[in-house]
Amino acid sequence: MLNMTLAESTFRDIRDYIYDNSGIYISDSKKYLIENRLSRILQEKDLKSFEDYLKLIKFSSNGNELTRLFDAVTTNETYFFREPQQLTVFAEGIVSKLLDQKKGANRLKIWSAACSTGEEPYTLAMMLMEKRISPDKFEICASDLSEGVLSSAKKAVYNSYSIRNIPEPYMKKYFSTSGQSYALNDSVKKSVKFMKVNLIDIKNTASLRGMDIIFCRNVLIYFDTKAKQKVVSNLYDSLNPGGYLFIGQSESLHNVTRALRPSVINKVIMYQKV
Secondary structure (H helix, E strand, O other): OOOOOOOHHHHHHHHHHHHHHHOEOOOHHHHHHHHHHHHHHHHHHOOOOHHHHHHHHHHOOOOHHHHHHHHHHOOOOOOOOOOHHHHHHHHHHHHHHHHHHHOOOOOEEEEEOOOOOOHHHHHHHHHHHHOOOOHHHEEEEEEEOOHHHHHHHHHOEEOHHHHOOOOHHHHHHHEEEEOOEEEEOHHHHOOEEEEEOOOOOHHHHOOOOOEEEEEEOOOHHHEOHHHHHHHHHHHHHHEEEEEEEEEOOOOOOOOOOOOEEEEEEOOEEEEEEO
């Protein structure tokens, strides 16, 4: 790994390429992080320089190298029952209201955007089942940009970190334990459909329309204002009138859009398409 230094100009080229293809913005302060994470890939592929790596991702035809790049630069930190106040409002304040409006005619459609390894959509599915809502009454789509995390999500086998916030009754009912591995049961796995979606690509998001609820939590932090506006516009188009968008508790749509109206239930802010 001698002379494997990431030049400023190459860093900017890689950063721009990531931004153009995903909307993910990487600040100057993250150069050391990119250099560190990509060095492992260069070593693995026996590449001589970061310039060679940039050529590889630009001209690779199967998309796997680009996916690997996205995996390397994003943090897929997630776990079951994350930000529980929002989940309580979802289950207790939103779901029954929307189901009543449908009068049993249509299924409740939910999208977990940037779902990582699947903890969020599976949490939503379990909460709906605990409310005795049959899986034929709801449809959960879960998407991510990374094929690596989607593959893990479909397997649905988790470690102690991921399951640490799960209430004991849920663990007993929905998981089987083997050593330090916790496998989700098939009834929950079957209720979630996974797909690869780039949130800034309108062609990708166009396949997800008519959503009643969208969760896109702790994702917008990766985007600059321009990319946030594009992502939120795509999410808006995917929502039904009256539908709800949940973003992370520390995130805001201030200066991003006025098309979605803030709605507050039990001090939890979400956004509604009017």
